[in-house]
Amino acid sequence: VRWGLLIDTTRCAEGCTACVDACNAENGLGTPSRPTDARWIRKVEIRELRTGRQASVPVMCQHCAEPPCVDVCPTGASFKRADGIVLVDRHSCIGCRYCMMACPYKARSFVHEPLHDQKPDVPRGKGCVESCTLCVHRIDRGEKLTACAEACSAAGHGAILFGDLNDPGSEISRRVREVRSRQLRADLNLDPGVRYEGL
Amino acid sequence: MRRDHMRFLEHQRDATVHGGIRGARHSLKGCIDCHASARTGSVAQAPTDFCVSCHSLRGGEDRLLRLPQHASGPGPGGGGEVSRRAVLGAAAAALAGVALAPGIRLIEVARAATVPTVPAVQPGRPPARGPTPRCAGVC
Numbered sequence: 555v556r557w558g559l560l561i562d563t564t565r566c567a568e569g570c571t572a573c574v575d576a577c578n579a580e581n582g583l584g585t586p587s588r589p590t591d592a593r594w595i596r597k598v599e600i601r602e603l604r605t606g607r608q609a610s611v612p613v614m615c616q617h618c619a620e621p622p623c624v625d626v627c628p629t630g631a632s633f634k635r636a637d638g639i640v641l642v643d644r645h646s647c648i649g650c651r652y653c654m655m656a657c658p659y660k661a662r663s664f665v666h667e668p669l670h671d672q673k674p675d676v677p678r679g680k681g682c683v684e685s686c687t688l689c690v691h692r693i694d695r696g697e698k699l700t701a702c703a704e705a706c707s708a709a710g711h712g713a714i715l716f717g718d719l720n721d722p723g724s725e726i727s728r729r730v731r732e733v734r735s736r737q738l739r740a741d742l743n744l745d746p747g748v749r750y751e752g753l
Numbered sequence: 754m755r756r757d758h759m760r761f762l763e764h765q766r767d768a769t770v771h772g773g774i775r776g777a778r779h780s781l782k783g784c785i786d787c788h789a790s791a792r793t794g795s796v797a798q799a800p801t802d803f804c805v806s807c808h809s810l811r812g813g814e815d816r817l818l819r820l821p822q823h824a825s826g827p828g829p830g831g832g833g834e835v836s837r838r839a840v841l842g843a844a845a846a847a848l849a850g851v852a853l854a855p856g857i858r859l860i861e862v863a864r865a866a867t868v869p870t871v872p873a874v875q876p877g878r879p880p881a882r883g884p885t886p887r888c889a890g891v892c
Contacts, residue, residue, distance in 0.1 A: 635773060643770050674782050694775045 556619075556638040557688055558719040558747035559703070560726050560735060561612060565713035566706075568610040571597060573714060576705030577614075580689060582673035592663035592678075594686040595702060609753065612702070612714070615640060615661040615686035616738060616746030623653035623662065632683075638719075638747050639688045649681040658739050659746075661685050688716075719747060755807075 577595045578584060586593055595614040601607070621640045623632045631646035632653050642653075642662075654662045662685040669678055675691040678684060689700040703714040717726030729735075735749040754761070762781065768774045769781075777783050788803040789796050796803040 633771065635771065637773070641770070645766065645770070690773065691775070694773045 555636075555718050556720040556747060557693065558617065558638070558717065558726060558749065559614075559688075559700070560715040560717075560729055560749050560751060562713045562715070562751045563609045563611050564752035565711045566610050566612065567709075567711055567713075568599065568608065570610075570709060570711065572705040572709040572711070573597075573612050573702035576701040577686070580673075580701035581676045581687070582671060582678070584671070590664070590666050592665060592684060594661075594663070594684070611750065611753070613659060613661065613738070614702070614748065615657075615688075616659050616744070616748040617686075617688060619745035619747070620743065622656040622658070622744065626652045626656040628652065635690075637693075639690055639693070640685075641687055641690065642683055642685065644677065644679050644682045644684070647682040649683065651683060653683055657685075658742055658744070 574593075574595045574597060578586070581594060583592050583594065595612050598611045598613050600609050600611060617638055617640050619634075619638065621632070621634055623640065624634055627633075628650060629646045629648055631643045631648070632640070633643060634640050649664065651664055654660075654664060662683050664683050665678060665680050668680050672678055676687075689697075689702075692700065698716070700714075700716045703716040706712060706714040715726050715729060717724040719727060719730065721727055729751075730749060733751055735751040736753055737744075737746045737749055765779045765781070768779050785796050790799065790802045793799045793802055797805050799805070800809055
């Protein structure tokens with residue numbers, strides 16, 4: 555099993571924040587107000603200078619097969635699960651933020667302030683680094699849909715497809731096989747589990 | 754169980770976080786669903802609630818008691834702050850090469866770091882221009 559996402563940037567609507575809002579609600583992040591507040595998904599607007607072509611891309615933890623955050627973590631708090639999900643063990647994280655420096659996607663956030671109104675499924679803590687968990691609590695329950703993918707479908711875009719990249723019969727494997735998709739910064743050879751279509 | 758529950762919970766915690774095992778036997782939410790008081794719906798709000806009934810006697814701050822699962826009781830809902838102080842303290846102690854257990858040693862380390870290392874000025878002589886004062890080796 556290797557969980558991953560396939561994001562169709564041609565369907566991702568500019569200005570739509572359904573996935574970001576769903577992620578915030580699912581994981582109890584609240585609405586970020588300060589620049590330092592935790593963001594597990596960011597909507598990045600990109601524009602090709604020569605042609606002016608624009609695209610809107612949700613960027614979250616890319617769940618690399620060779621995660622640099624795991625390489626640099628001094629306490630072993632950053633780790634990769636057997637199913638490919640990269641997580642932070644908050645019980646071991648000392649908040650050194652080395653992983654934030656190492657991540658080429660700037661996918662991680664540090665919790666600076668005391669937290670309130672947390673979700674029982676997503677315990678968080680001040681002084682810890684955190685990032686997208688690929689809705690690991692849902693996956694462990696047996697659900698096959700992340701909050702962002704669910705919200706994207708509900709918003710009528712269907713730009714985010716979640717599934718098992720190692721299962722040749724899964725929808726995501728079929729799409730990855732048939733459609734040209736790419737990984738962000740593929741030159742770094744990190745083999746991210748999140749792929750982008752139409753970039 | 755009463756004596757060793759912290760080891761048990763820690764083992765289950767690692768099984769959950771690293772192995773993704775969240776069945777009824779490994780679920781902290783599951784423990785709390787049964788042990789929560791019928792009156793407050795929590796294990797840590799009132800002094801008679803399940804966890805607090807023992808932990809208030811111990812007098813120490815238990816970071817587990819601040820977990821959202823404890824504060825919210827059964828079902829989804831709000832919670833408290835997860836205190837990182839205990840973990841940070843232990844980690845800082847490990848980094849400083851001090852025994853893991855008591856917080857008192859940590860304070861001693863912190864005090865030792867504040868002892869001035871500037872050479873004392875002798876009366877009647879110009880101030881010594883020795884090497885620049887450095888910290889006690891903690892940084």
